[in-house]
Amino acid sequence: MKIIVAIKQVPERDAQVHIDSSGQWIEEANLQYAMNEPDAYALEEALQLKEKAGGEVIVISTGPERVSQTIREALAKGADRAIHVVCDDLAARDALGVARLLAAAIQPESPDLLLTGLQSEDLGLGQTGVIVAELLGLPHASLILQVEIIAKEGSKAQIKARRELEEGWFQSIELPSPAVLTIQSGGNKLRYATLMGIKRAKTKEVRTVHAADLGVSAAPAVALEAITLPKKQKSTQILNGSAEEAAAALVEKLKFEARVL
Amino acid sequence: MRVLVILEERGGHISRTSWEAATAALRLAPMQEITAVVIGAQTELPAAEAAAKAFGKVIRVEHPLLAPYTSDGYCAALHQLIQQEGPTQVVFPHTYQVRDYAPALACRSGQALIGDVIEIADGPVFTRQLMQGRLNGSYRHAGNGPCFVSVQAGAFRAELPDAAAATPIETFTPAIDAAQIRTRPGEPFRGSAQTVDLGSAQWIVSVGRGIREAENLPLVQELATALGAELAASRPICDNGWLPMERQVGSSGQSVAPRLYLAVGISGAIQHLVGMKGSQCIVAINKDPDAPIFEVADYGIVGDLFEVVPALTEAVKAAKQ
Amino acid sequence: MIFALPTLAEPRHFSLAEKLLFLALAAASVWGFWRRFGVVLEKILEAKKDAGFHLFPIGRRGREFLWEVMCQAKVIRQRPLPGLAHAFVFWAFCAFALVTLNHCATILGIGFLDPDGFAGRCYFYFAAVFALACAVGILGLFVRRFLARPRWLGEKLSWESGLIALLIFALMATYLAAFFVSDKNPAAKALWWAHTLTLLAFLPVIPHTKHLHLVLSPVTVFLSRGGFSRIPPLSGDEDFGLVAGKDLTQLVSLQAYSCVECGRCTEHCPANNTGKRLNPKQIVLGLRGYLNEFGPSSDEPLLGKYNSQQAVFECTTCGACEFQCPVGIEHVPILVGLRRGAVNTGAWDDPHGAKLFLALERGSNALGFPLAERDRFIEKNALPLYDGTQEYCLWLGCMGGYDPKGREIILSLVRVMQHLGVTFGVLRKEKCTGDPVRRLGNDLLFQQLAESNMEALKQSKTKKIISICPHCVRTIQEDWKEYGTPPEIEHHSEFLARYADRLPQQQSREKIVFHDPCYLGRYRNVYDEPRAVVSLAGKLVEAPRHRERSFCCGAGGGLAFLGEETGERVSHNRAAELASTGASIVGAACPFCNTMFRDALAAQGAGAPQLLDIAQLAARTLPQDNST
Ligand SMILES: Cc1cc2nc3c(=O)[nH]c(=O)nc-3n(C[C@H](O)[C@H](O)[C@H](O)COP(=O)(O)OP(=O)(O)OC[C@H]3O[C@@H](n4cnc5c(N)ncnc54)[C@H](O)[C@@H]3O)c2cc1C
C-alpha cells in the first residue's frame, strides 16, 4: 500500500508570536517551528499501517526552505521518502490554493491512501485534506481516529475508519481506496524522535518540486486582511456569597457564560 | 444579497448552533433575503420549524439518498441548489458535519470556505481565530462566486424574529445517483461505556484530600450524578484505596480534557495540574483562598466543600429540570 | 636487647629436587593465573576505545590513586570497621611484596633480606606488625561474612571468599610462626613450604574470583573518567550508547571486571532499598557475565539475558552507588549509557517517557504547560526581564516557572535578592535544560534543548546564572559542555551562604533537618553552604543519612515524570527518616525534592514537619515577612 501523508510545518506551540509591521502576518525571523501535531498523528497512523500491511510511506509538505527540517523529522520517524513542494508565498494562498499545490504534486504518485492532519495549529482551517480529495476526485472521511484495511484485492482496498462525532459519539465509516482521510489527534500514541532515526534519515530521498512548475493558480478566493490581538485574557472569577448563592451563581455561569452545561 | 443558511437537525429539532448561524447571517442581509435550507431524506418537520421564523423562504432539499449523511450526497445536492439559487453567501454552523463537506462544496464552486467565524463586521469582514486563539485574523471574500462561511458555536446569540405571515416553503429534489455515494457510514455509537474512560469524559467531578474520609464520598458522587459526570480523584484518594487507580488524574494517572472539570477539595499540586490543565472550563471548590488550584480555575468558590457541594448538587438538579 | 627478640627462621639449604619442584610449581601457578587473567585482559583491550578519554593531566589521577588506593580512604570512611580491616589486609599485602620476593629468592640462594642483618630484621618486624593486623582483620571479615551476613553481600554464602580468607590467614600465620622456630629446626622448612604453597595456590585463585580486583582496581581507580557521574560523549554516526557488546568501551569493561562484589552500591541504592528490581551491583556483574559469554564485539543486545530494561529505567541517577564504590566503578555513566542505547534506537517504549519526550519536542518545558503560563507568572509578580546589565540571570527552570511550590521558592529568593540589593532578571525564552531527557538517554532531544538554550543565553548576553534547581545547575554547567560553552552558573545555596552575614539571624531554636539533594551534594560537592543558610533560621539537625550518604528523594533521572514506582516510594522512605529526627521543619534545596516531600510528608499524617526551601528559610529571617 502506498500511503502519502501531507504534513505542515507550524510555529512551535510555545513560540512567542508577534504581529509584523505589515499587520498581515507574524514575524518569522526568530520563530522556531515544529510538525503540526494532527499531522504527526496522521504520520503515526501511516507508519502503523505500513508496519502491519507493508508498503511505502511518503511525506509531502509545502513551504519555504525551512520546511525541510520538518520533512527530516518525518523521515526520522520512519517515512520512506519525501516530496518538498517549495513555495515561498504560502501565507498568501488560501486553503484552496494550498490544496491545489498538493493535489498537483500528489497526482503523479497515485497513492492508495492520502492522510492529512485534521487541521493546522497555526491557521486552524481544517480544510486541506477535504479539498485535496475533491480536487483529485477521491472519496474522503474526516475526523478519523483509527484506520483499518478490511479487504484487499490487487491494488484496491476497502478501508474502515473510526470517525469522531460530537459529544462523545463515534461512527465507523467504510470507503474504497484510493481515498483521503483527515486524522484527528489522540487516536494513537505518537513515537518520539530518536537519534538513530535522524541519522538514518540523512540517506532518504527528498524530491523537491517548485510551486511555480505545478501550473496552479495562486489567486486567492479568500484574502487575509489583518491580524490582531484578541481582547480577552483568562482570569479566575471567584464567586462569593453563601453556599447556596455561590452554587446558584456558578450554575448560571456554567450555563450561559462557559456554556458547558 | 441572497444568503443561504444551511440548518442542521439534532435530536428531531433544528440545532441551537444552526439558529446561531442564521443569526450571524443577519449581519450579511436582512431576514427576508435569507433562505433557510433544510436537507435530508425527510425534511417536513424541520422545514416547518424553520418556517416559524421570518426567513424569506425555506427550501427543503430532499432525497432518499441524503440519509444517512454522506459528504458525497450533501455536496452533490447542495451544489445543484447553489447553481439554481445563485446565492451571494452560503452560511453554515461550524459543526463536525459541516467541516466534513463544506470545504469540498466550496471547492466545487471554485471557492474557499471561511471557517469557524466568530465575528462579522461591515464589508463584510469575517474574523476567525489563529494560533489556537492567540491571534485573530480578519478575512474578506475575494473570489467571484458565492462566499462560503461557517460560524463558530456560541459566537452569536440565537435571536431570530418569528414569522408574521406564513413563510413560503419550496422543495428542491436534487438528482443523485447511488453510485455517486462512495462512503458507507455506520450507526453512531458511544465510546466504550463499561470501562472507566476519563480520557474521553465530557464532564468530570474530581475529589481530593479535602473530603477527609471515604464515608464522605457519596457527597461528591451525588454531584457527579446530577451533572452526568464521571468521578475522578487526586492521588491521595486512590492511594488510600477509596477510589480505584484508574480514576486518578495527574502525572502518574490519567490526562483528561473534559469540557468541565470540577475540583473539590484539591489543592492543585503540579502533578495534578498537568493531568487536567487542558480542560475547557475548570471550577475549584476549596476552603483555602490561596490554594494553587485557583490559579488555573475559571471559576472558584472559596468555602467548605461540605456546605458548597450539597448546595451545588441542588442547584444543578434544579437547572436541569 | 634486640637479640632477645625472636628472629625469622629462614631455611638456608634446599636440595636440587626441592629447587626443581619449586620452579615447576611456580610455573604452574603463574600459568594458572595467566590462563584466566590473559582472557580478561584480552577482552578489555579488545573493547572499543573510550571517546573523549585523556590520560593527562595526570596529577588528578595520582592524587586519587594515593587517596583511594594507597590510603584506602573511601573504604575506611564509608564502612569504618570492615574498611579498616580491609585496609590492613591491603597494607599487609603491600608490605609483603618485598617479603614474598625475598621468600622465593631464598630457595634459589639469592635472598636479599638477611633475617639476622639489621635492615632485614627491621623490615621483617615491620611486615610482622602488618601480618598480625592483617590476620586479625581477615578473621573479622570472615566473621562478618559468614556469621553476621549483611544483606547487601548477597543471599548466597561465597565459598570463594572463605577459601581466600583461609589462604590469606595461612599466609600470615605461616609467616608469623616462623619467628618462633629456629632456622635449624626442620619445622622452619615445613613452614617455608607451607607459606610457599599457600602463595602459589593463591596466585591462580585471584583472576578466577572477585579477587581479580587486587590486580585491576588500582588501574580502574587510576584510569577513571573523573568528574562525578560524567556522561561521556557519543562518538561518530553509529554510536547510540550502550546497545550491544560492541558498544562497551575499554573503561566499562575494565570496570565490569574490577567489581569486588562488596555490595556497597546496592546497600545505598534508593531503588534497591525500596523494592525495585534495580541492583547496581548486578548491573556491573551483568556486564561482566555478558563479556564472559558474548565478548566485547558481539551484536547481542546488552539489555536481555544479563540486564533488564526495567531495572535500568528505575535508576534515579542519585550517584550513591558510584560514590560508594571502592574500586572506582562509574555506575551512572553505565546506567545512562544503557538507557541511551534503548532510547536513541527507539527500543524503550514507555507511555510516560514518550509523553515527556513529545512535550519537549513540541514545547518548552517538561511539564507540558504552555509558555503563556510562565509569562503570566512573570507579569503577575513583576519580575524584571534580564537585559544584560543585571548581575544575575535568574533561571526559573520548569519547576520555578510552572510548579506552584517552585514559584514560591523563586519569589522568596527574589525577596532576598532585592533585600540584598543584588540585581537580576529573568529570560522570556527559557526552555527545559534537558536534565530529564539527558538522564533518560535521549541525546537527540538533549542536544536540541542545550543548543537552543545556549543560543538564547548568548543573545541575551548572559554572563552569570543563578538557579534554585541543582539539576539545572549540573546540566547547564557540565552536560551542556558537550555542545558549546555554557555561562557560569551558581546554585542559590552558594549565593545565599556568601551573603549569610548580611542576612539577619533569627533567634528561633526551631529544629530544622536538612536534606542533601543528590545533585547538590554528591554531584557538586556543596554541603556546607545550605547548612549555613539553615543555621540562620533555626537549629540544624542531621538525618541519619546525610551529606555524601544522603538518601535520594526519588525524583532524579527523569523518574519524577515516569509515573508510579513499583514497591515502596523512595520519597516516603526518606520522608519518614527526616520526620523521625523530630525536627519541625524539613529544609530542602531542590524543587524536585520539594515536590516529592510535599507529597510524602503529607502522607506521614498529622504532625509531619513543615517543608521549606532554604530560600524560604532565608526569606523568613527578613523583616516584615509573615508569609510562612
Ligand atoms: C512523582 C509524583 C507523582 C504524583 N502523581 C500524582 C497524580 O498523578 N495525581 C495527583 O493528584 N497527585 C499526584 N501526586 C501527588 C501530588 O503531589 C499531591 O500530593 C496531591 O495531588 C495532593 O492531593 P490533594 O490536592 O487531594 O491533597 P492536598 O494537597 O492535601 O489538598 C487538600 C485540599 O483540600 C482543601 N480542603 C480541606 N478541607 C476542605 C473542606 N472542608 N472544604 C474545602 N476544601 C477543603 C485544602 O485547603 C487543600 O487545598 C504525585 C506526587 C509525586 C511526587
Ligand code: SF4
Ligand atoms: S544512581 Fe542511585 S538509584 Fe541509580 S543505581 Fe546508583 S544508587 Fe541506585
Ligand code: SF4
Ligand atoms: S560495583 Fe563497586 S560498590 Fe558495587 S559491589 Fe562492585 S565493587 Fe562494590
